[in-house]
Amino acid sequence: xxxxxxxxxxxxxxxxxxxxxxxxxxxxxxxxxxxxxxxxxxxxxxxxxxxxxxxxxxxxxxxxxxxxxxxxxxxxxxxxxxxxxxxxxxxxxxxxxxxxxxxxxxxxxxxxxxxxxxxxxxxxxxxxxxxxxxxxxxxxxxxxxxxxxxxxxxxxxxxxxxxxxxxxxxxxxxxxxxxxxxxxxxxxxxxxxxxxxxxxxxxxxxxxxxxxxxxxxxxxxxxxxxxxxxxxxxxxxxxxxxxxxxxxxxxxxxxxxxxxxxxxxxxxxxxxxxxxxxxxxxxxxxxxxxxxxxxxxxxxxxxxxxxxxxxxxxxxxxxxxxxxxxxxxxxxxx
Numbered sequence: 386x387x388x389x390x391x392x393x394x395x396x397x398x399x400x401x402x403x404x405x406x407x408x409x410x411x412x413x414x415x416x417x418x419x420x421x422x423x424x425x426x427x428x429x430x431x432x433x434x435x436x437x438x439x440x441x442x443x444x445x446x447x448x449x450x451x452x453x454x455x456x457x458x459x460x461x462x463x464x465x466x467x468x469x470x471x472x473x474x475x476x477x478x479x480x481x482x483x484x485x486x487x488x489x490x491x492x493x494x495x496x497x498x499x500x501x502x503x504x505x506x507x508x509x510x511x512x513x514x515x516x517x518x519x520x521x522x523x524x525x526x527x528x529x530x531x532x533x534x535x536x537x538x539x540x541x542x543x544x545x546x547x548x549x550x551x552x553x554x555x556x557x558x559x560x561x562x563x564x565x566x567x568x569x570x571x572x573x574x575x576x577x578x579x580x581x582x583x584x585x586x587x588x589x590x591x592x593x594x595x596x597x598x599x600x601x602x603x604x605x606x607x608x609x610x611x612x613x614x615x616x617x618x619x620x621x622x623x624x625x626x627x628x629x630x631x632x633x634x635x636x637x638x639x640x641x642x643x644x645x646x647x648x649x650x651x652x653x654x655x656x657x658x659x660x661x662x663x664x665x666x667x668x669x670x671x672x673x674x675x676x677x678x679x680x681x682x683x684x685x686x687x688x689x690x691x692x693x694x695x696x697x698x699x700x701x702x703x704x705x706x707x708x709x710x711x712x713x714x715x716x717x718x719x
Contacts, residue, residue: 389691397451405458408457430671437472465493482506485505494542507546580662596640609626609628658687
């Protein structure tokens with residue numbers, strides 16, 4: 386186990402397997418930036434499954450227990466179930482999860498479960514078709530995403546977690562609809578405060594619907610009681626419907642940051658590691674991998690990065706982040 390300068394252990398690794406996505410959500414990949422002329426990473430610059438598997442093994446030796454596959458949209462990566470199978474058998478890895486937009490989940494869910502995926506999270510900002518198309522900025526029916534969630538349940542990946550980013554003026558008036566759609570299903574909606582990730586989404590504090598506002602809206606319809614966290618460092622605040630209809634979560638990284646218990650490291654699709662979602666620079670591992678670095682040499686690099694880590698961006702933000710250089714979320718995963 387290694388600790389950073391604030392005593393935080395390394396426990397979780399988020400692996401971006403591609404920087405591509407077929408949606409254009411404004412908070413992540415706004416269409417005016419990620420247009421037809423946008424140049425994505427060439428295939429030879431993206432880590433191979435063998436390279437990812439090797440790195441996961443080294444991270445596991447440093448204390449990592451959980452892996453989350455992200456993107457971009459991870460299901461756009463060809464044969465990604467093969468990667469799931471590879472890393473699910475790595476000694477020390479006890480939990481393999483994935484975050485997806487759900488667009489192709491219906492046809493991949495069973496293969497992912499068979500490969501060893503433990504959990505799945507679907508990003509879904511609206512359940513009304515017109516509102517969904519507007520939020521995702523794509524001509525795609527929400528029904529296909531809902532079918533994917535049903536398929537994941539059938540494949541044994543329940544409960545599915547539903548991530549809903551709440552932005553004022555976009556979907557803040559539909560929170561009860563979203564919560565109601567999944568009440569009683571066993572799935573868990575997690576409402577997320579709109580974060581100032583990257584530099585292309587035009588974030589302003591006025592767009593943020595706070596956790597307190599979200600909870601008030603839902604509890605006015607269905608009273609809620611707080612639930613204890615599942616583990617130390619859990620980023621979501623859990624709430625249970627008083628009538629037994631299940632639970633929801635709220636991730637309040639803007640108004641109630643949780644940097645003090647952060648145990649995450651992020652691996653980009655092209656092989657750089659980042660210690661924070663709000664980082665502006667990473668440390669390249671790909672060149673070392675491809676130039677013959679030994680396991681010990683790679684471990685030394687990773688250990689040095691983590692043990693010198695001081696970042697706690699969310700706790701230090703001033704309220705306005707425009708102008709601060711930060712890597713885009715589609716590059717290192719949400």
